[in-house]
Amino acid sequence: MTTPARARLLDALRAAVGADALLCRAEELFVYECDGLTHHAARPFAVVLPRTSDEVVEIVRACAKAGVPFVPRGAGTGLSGGAVALADGVVIECARMNRVLEIDPVDRVAVVQPGVVNADLSKVAAPHGLHFAPDPSSQLACTIGGNVAENSGGPHTLKYGSTTAHVLALELVLADGDRVRIGSRAGGEPGYDLVGAVVGGEGTLGVVTEATLRLTPLPEAVETLLGIFPDVVSACHAVGAVIRSGLVPAALEIVDRRTIEAVEASVYAAGLPLDAGAVLIAELDGPAVALPRQVERVRALCARAGATRIEVARDADERQRFWKARKGAFGAMGRLAPDLYVHDAVVPRSKLPEVLAEICAIGDRHGLRLSNVFHAGDGNLHPNISFDRRDADEMARVLAAGTEILELCVRAGGVISGEHGIGTEKQDFMPLLFSPDDLGAMRRLRDAFDPDHRSNPGKIFPTTRACVESNPKARGYERVSFDA
C-alpha cells in the first residue's frame, strides 16, 4: 500500500470508531502479532476496537475500499493462529462488543455481542438456572465470537455437544459490508444451514456481530469422580468401558502425570494425586435420584480397568477446584518451558490406548517433553509439547513430532483438529484428510461469502508450499484399519 493510501485508510478507520479505538503505534501492534500459538506471528497494519455492529460495517467498508484484508479477533486465546492478521491486514478486536443484550428464560435463549466472555455469559444466565454449555478450558477469557468461529468444545462437550449445537442465529457482516442475519431464534432454518457453515468458519466468512445462543438448564445434581491410574493407557481403557456400559457421563477427561505435576505446582493446585500415572476425571450429572447408582457403576468400571484408587469430590468447592486444575493445565505447563505447543486431534475412542502409547513414543523418540491432558470421552487428544522457540533444533523436533502425531491420528481414522481449528497452524495438513475436490468444494463456499478473500485470508486452505503431499484418496476418516 502506498503511504497516502495508508493514511486514507487510517482516517477512514478513525472516522468509523473514533481515535480512542484505533491503534496504530508500532508497540501497540507488536502485541497483536500472535494468539495463543506464539510461533506463528505477523504484525497487523492497524487494530480497531468497535463497540457496535454499525461500526463493524464501517470498518469493513473502509477495508474493502482500500483493498485491505481484515481479521476478527476475540481474546486471542486461539491455538491455531486464527486471529493473526496476515498480509498487512486490519485486526477487528471485538473485546469492547461485550454486552449481553437479552436473556430469555422461557425461550432459553441469550442474545449477545461477540466479545462477551464465555464464562460471563454463564454467570449472567445462572440466576435463571441456565448456562451456556460449551465450556472450553479457556472459558474465563475466550469470547463467544471466538467460540463460534472455532466451533469450540470443552470437557462437557461429551454430553452437550460443541458450540455448533448451541448457536441458533447469527448476525454477520460480510466482507463487502453487507449485514446479514442467518438462522432463527426458534431453531431450525429453512433452506441451507448457513449457521452451520459460519460456525467453525474461523472468521473467513465474515465478522459475527451478534449471536443468538441456546441456554441449557443447570443439572439438578452433579458428581465428580477421580480415578487414579498407574498410566495413561489404563485410564483410556476405563474410558472405553464407561462408554460401552451405556452411561452418558457429562465429562471424561484424562490428565497425565507430567501435567498433574505442573498444575499442582501452580495457583490452580487442587490436590490431584502426585503419585498417579494418570487421573481420569469422570463427571455425572442429572436428576439427583439417578446419580448414586451411576457413581457406583463408574467406580466399578474404573477399578476393573486398573484404577488404584477412586475419589469422589466431597462438595461443589472441591469439584470447582478439580475443574480449575484441569482448565489451568495448559498455562501451568509454562512452568516447564517458555513455550507450549498444544496439539489437537481426534481419534475414535476405541483407538485411544494404542494411539496414546504411540504418541508418547513419538515424544520420546524426538527427546521432547510431551504431556497429555485431553477430552478422552470424545477421543479428542491434546498432546502438549513444552519447548523453547529460541532453540532452533528443538523447534524443528517439535514440528517433526507434530507432523508424526497428526499422521498417526489420521491413520487411526481420526481428524487433524477437534476444536482448535486449522488457522495457519494446520493448513498444510488439510490434504492429509481432504482430496483436492473436497477442498475445492470448501473453497467455493468461501468464495460465495467472500469472493475477494478479504475476511481472514491465508487460513484453513493449504499454502502452495504444502508440506504434506496432496493425496486424492487421503480421506483419513474413511480408513478403518489401524496400522501404527
Added chain:
Amino acid sequence: MSIGPKETTEAIALYTRSLDCVHCGLCLPTCPTYRETGRESSSPRGRIYLARGVAEGKLALSDAVAEEMYLCLGCRACETACPSGVRFGSLLEQMRAEVERVGLRRGPAKRIESFLLRHVVPHPRRLRAAISVVRAIQAVRLDALALRLAPAGLRERIALAPRVPHARDRAPLPRLVRAHGERRGRVGFFVGCIMPELFGDVNHATVRVLARNGFDVVVAEGQGCCGALHAHAGDRETAKRLAARNVAAFAAAGVDVVISNAAGCGAALREVGEWLPATGDVLARRVRDVSEFLDAEGLRPPPTPFPRRVCYDDPCHLLHGQQVEAAPRRLLRQIPGLVLVAHDDAAACCGAAGIYNLTHPEMSRAVLARKMRSLASADPDVIATGNPGCMMQLRAGVVEHGLRAEVLHPVTLMDRAYGGGRSVGEPPYL
C-alpha cells in the same frame, strides 16, 4: 536493553521472568486496565510481551512501552490468575526501573512523585511536618476554598485527599503494649510511614486488638517506610535502603512475628528477601497481616453484639500480593450480630494503587466506578478493607457515588466491637 552476556543480573532476571508466560490469556479478564480498554497492550499478557520484545531487542524501550508500564495498576490480579506462575509484580518493577534508568519519564507528575518519595516519605519527621501543614489547612477549611477555586482536574485530586486526623490519633504508639488477659505470645508491629499520620487510629486499634487477644506488642525502634511506593515507581535503590533499615530494626527487637496492618506494606515486606537476598529473608518470612495472624491464632470473639451489614473488599496487595482471602472474612463473621454480604467486584482493584489515583486519575476513576456500582447494589453499612490507599479511594468513591457506607479497616471494626479504646479504661493504653 537487549539481552546479551554483558547484561546485569537484574535485566537477565527480567527477561527470564517474561519467558514464564505461555501466552494463554487466562489473566486477561482479571486485569482492570484490560477490562476498561480491551487493548492487548494494556493487558498483562501484552505487557509481558512488550517486556520480552524490549529484552530481545525487537522493540525500543519507547514512550509507548513506558506508558503501558505506568498505566498498569500493579494490582497483581494477573498473578493470582496465572497458572504458569509469572511473577508479574517483580517484572513490572524491573521494567519501571529500566524506564527510570533510561530517563523516559518526565513531566511535573514525575517530579512531584520523586520529590515526595525520595525526600519526604522516608523521613518520619519531614513527613510529619508536611502532614501537619495539611492538617492546619484543613482545620481552617482552606482546602474547601481551594476545592472551589481549583481547575477541574486538580479539584478531583484535592477531593481525594484524606482528612488528616486529630493529633490524638496521630500520637506515637508506646514501645511496648502488654497482653491483656492470658498471654499467648509476643509480636512485633510494623508501624508504616503514612499510617501513623493519616491512619493512626487504625494503628492504635490494631495494637489494642492484638493486646486483647493476648499478645505483647513490640513497636520496634528504628523501623520506617517499607519502600513499596519506591519499588513500584521504579526506584529500587531507595527501596532497598529502606528495607535494610527495617531488617535491622526487627532483628534487634527479637520478635518472631512482624504484624502489618497495611496490605501494601505487608506485601512489600514479604518481598524484602528478593530485594536483599543475603539478609532480607528472615524478615520476609516473619511478616503476617494482622487478619491472617489473628485468624491463625484464633480470635477471642468480642462479647457484645455489633450489628452491622458489612461488605469486605479485598485489597490487591492482600489478596494477590499475600494470598490472604478467607482470613479477614472469617474474623468479621465472628463478630456477633455482624452480617457479611458478598459483592461481585470484591476481588478487583479499586484504582488507588499507591499514588496511581494521582498520576492516572481517569483510569483510576473508571476502575473505581465499576466497584462502586457493585457495592451500591449490596448497600452495606460498612465497607471493610485493610489498606490505607484503598480506604482513601473507597471513601472518595462513597462520596462521589452517593453511598451511605462508612469505610473502615477490619481491625477497626473488631476494635469497636470490643468496645474501642476508652471503655476498657485500663491504663495506660487499653
